[in-house]
Amino acid sequence: MDADEIGSSSRKHWPESLFSLEGEIENGKTKKTKLGFEEDRVMPLLHGISEMVTSIETLFWLPSWLKIILILISILICDFFEPRLLVGAGYGVRFKCIFVNVAKNILLFGQLDDSMSYLVEHLKDLLRKSSFDVQRSYQRLVKHMWPVKSFHSLTAYSCPIARIFRNVKPEYSDDINTMVSQLFPIQIGQSFDAKFLLSGGSNELGYLVRIGGERVELGKAIRDKYIMVCCFHVPMFHGGWDSSMVQSLINTCSELYAADMDFEMVVVAKMKKLADHKQVFDHFLSGFPSSCFVIPFEDSKRRNFICKYLELQLNDIQCLLLDNKENILLHGYPRFAESYGADGFPFTDEKLQKLEADEKLQSLTNYMVQLLTSNPSDVLRKTNAEDGCDTMTISDLNKKDVVGLFKCVNGKLIPKLQEVYEQCKIQQKPFEVLLVYIPFSNSLDPKNHKLYIDNLLQKHKLSLWYMPFNNSVHHKLCRFTNSCYDQLIIFRAQDAHIDIYGAEVMSTFGIDAYPFSREELVQRELNKFKEVTLETLLISKSRDYLLKGGANISVAHLRGKNILVWISSLSVNCIPFYHELLLWYKENQAKNPDFEVVCV
Template identity: 30%
Template sequence: MMDLKEETRKRCSGGENEESGALKRCSSGEKEEGWSSREKEEGWTLKRCSTNSCSCVTKLKRPGRPYSLFDYENYFPYPTNTIKSDITIGEPHVFFEFPEEIFMEENEPLNIKKGEKLPVDVLSLLSNGGKTNSLVRNNGERVGLMDAISGKYLVVCCFFVPMFANDGSDRVCRHLIATYNELQKNNLNFEMVVVAKMRSSFISKDQEEPAFDWFLSAFPCLAVPFSDSSTRDSICKLLGLESSRLTESDACLVLDPEQRVLQSDTLCFENYGAASFPFTDSHLDYLKKKVEEIKMRLDPVYRQSKLDGQEMSRRWRLGPLYKGAVEDEISTEPVTLEELLCCESSTLLHKCDGSSQKNRVISVADLSKSKCVVLYLCFDASFMSRLEMFRRRCVKRNQQFEVVIIHLSYFSDESSYSKAFKLAFKEKGITSWWELPFVDHVSRRLYQIADVPYEDDVIIWAGGGCSGEISGLALMEWCGSSNLYPVTRNKWLDDKLSALRSLTLESFLSYKKRKRGSSHLKVSESKNRNILLYFGSSNSLFEKLCDSYNQIKEDYPGSEVVFAPMRHPNPVTEMPWPQLPSPIAIPEVLWFVPILVAFGDDNRIKSLYAEDNLDYRERGVSLFDDTLRGETLRYLTGEIQC
């Protein structure tokens, strides 16, 4: 791999000198830029074009470019921060490619197995076999190694330095820092040690220590000192940090006080933050189940789709041994706002403009009296403008709509993130939103409930014991400017089912008589009869329906099939059932053109997908079972993924 950054900016001779910065076109026809003042200062070199007929050059970055404080804004811990509301802090950074790092052959990576003791003593690991006996903090304070880690839950994390802002390891660092800060506030038996492996191919030797200090300045925890380079390299090698490729740019180890390996990655910090302590699999499983319980209690649509999926999987797995659905054991008790926000009823929220005036502060108890509370999980503010427009529409219709912003500052330092949002609120004139006091593990739990990776999302809590919504953003975008309120899939489902159940056979049929050759079938004669309305859009279904027709008539006495063409048909005489002489319109309440619709003996719709039940005998079901809710639910969850 090249150790040079090659820019394909080419320049041709043609009356303009190379310093002019004018745009030129080389013989290949490629239009390229001229020199920038910064490139001149940085010592770029030239390489002649390989095209014989062209005298243009390619600019090459010189190898071993010094790493200076001027570049620190591009690297962790202070990355650029872009809020998608036309407000940008900092400048875009550039990604480089690096050659493989070369390690000493003397140490092989440890054979680390979760649940077992570390193959080497952790004191020996961190001291490089007793060669060092202290760790360091970012203020230069030296701490005795044994005193710092003995008898504690320990996290050892290794990173390549310098680290690009906004790459995967940058995000991991922020998860670890947030976890450490919160655990230290609670005085838990916990310590973290950071180990930096320098990218020697990127920075010169005299710049390694400033880069190390800059990186360490973000961490409030302990670190292996810069001066102990052999110890740092040994730890990184033993924990498997063997490449500087971005896909392998960090390694982590979590130990209990007895040096048993609890975790060998950083996923628990990303998902749960400080709540993951004491980091055991059983505790993490408990947290996962609690999140799932909240989701199922909050959102009935999510609950039903989840249970349907589990039941389908169980039916397929057991086959003939299947004996019916398993009872749902999760409570149906509504989720309180306090439970959702992990706070007390007396917790105060302030308006997003930072005002502390009496009318600009509200308790969670008072906020829970609202009919609709929207938790805006704000990652990059890409949904901020649309959410405010949605809120204003609801207010105009005298509908309660309170927004609580939940900050997810996973890609930026807190100060830059806060500054960007203050500017965004001011720019968009947003003053009515509430801000929840930031607690890292609470934000992460809400993020787990929404379950949308690194994007804005919305969780909706409906007051009065009503159902909520875990996919609020997708639902808001899907329903647009409709009058759906509260904005939940369960409300949409109830409204849609109400409209569908209000339809009768007469609603579909606009003629009083249906003919079958010379005979007639009056609509009045269809009352108290099961009817299959066939729209004739599937030839394969036509054959199946013909084969099943007599059996259906035998199993459901008085039932009938009626053919409803979608366009003016030629006379069809081979059908054994009545047919409409003219096309009918599909009611707007339907979201598709059906094939076979089942009406019960009350003339109400029972199924929009009755073709799925033509094998009712083999499946042990009724052709006229009421499956309308399940069918509508499947459509809804297909449009808006749970």
């Protein structure tokens, strides 16, 4: 049924809905059969169809089902013999259909008396009996897998086949389980034999391979270095908590490599059973710096041994961090990566607690001043601007009357910011915005996150000054402001005034709230109250009186008295308080005859 038919049917056949269904073939053409349904039977019918479509959608992601001929014959043959019965999902509506899997020689019949829920169970049974070929489905799957190669490939819908990989526990062979069961458990602070672990439980030294291809002898690769061994259950899908954590971990490790720290990261991928293919393995590795070491795909026994020993079980990520003397500093899920960059290295509890204590002694205002004044000669550029065009130093930015530091997490503030920014230009109100990219709450790498935000800015024809991404600096800013949403921090260098609620003020009041600080709004309201008199507050046109006990009392009669204005909806909930107020009023008036209460 096309859109016009839907529109006309809703008008001409109310309270019935008219459906066009594929029917039998006659003279080489498909006839359309039109059936009428009472309105109260349509919703349960659609509910059942949605369940079936979900199951079918999952089946069609399976390559072995590319050869399926799914025939729905007279699907929606309804029973109208008892039209007034209450209809629940799967009841009162009858179907006849068959499911054919040619490749597997499976034929399932849905009989005329079968309920929708019964037919859905048929589909789920087919799903359980079907094999899955990840290589045949790779091009579909890769669009949803981490890492995301381009923000353009982000999709708004979830991948049905991804459900197969959810909550899958790693499986290990009996010989791996036996080997690990005979070893000492990992304990923080104890010495650890990194060579034994990375050689797969053997005494052979062997080699480690960097993702970029360089082979390094194992002993030389880890000598006198901090070693982080990270196990991952692969594949991971973008948008999930684990994929965001992996990206944060990579951002921090990239920062450590760039700083030439004595640090190495070893990537160990435990492949999920249905995705144990090199294509999936290589895609996962493509998200890591080429400097990282990796246990090759072909060396599955060594990968499985390391993951089992590091207890990769329920979580899809497990890390082991050793210091340069091979003492265990950390073992478990790398939660430090969501809040700290290289400034938290080596990520021990003592180090992170010290950072936290130091930051408590430093206010956000001091940090902002430090952030925006420590390197005054640093040159800022504008987003979506040609090279060399539109530059400004930090020093020049600090001379502006009002600066908004835009902490951009997802870009949802951009439309409102563009509207107000243009209005400030028109009204010649000085206002500059410094964009800070915050790629910590999604699974995009910093480069793709920047491209994604820049694309949004371009769509809204907005160009802003931006600060180059610095993992540690931007993590510290997030710790101070404690927000995972877009934020506009209003900063005035002249008086070091800071307000972290600029986005809320701007979104609520728009240009009228310039310069977008709560202090300014409060001051305006106080100024309004200073101008309030009894007459301006209580007189409306010719009504210059109040009521008391049935009599009209002139507002002028209250001049010189102490007045309490009580504004209330006088709802049922206010009645107990109303009685208390009356008693309180009588007590106070007995002591002070110049006291009055005006109820609005």
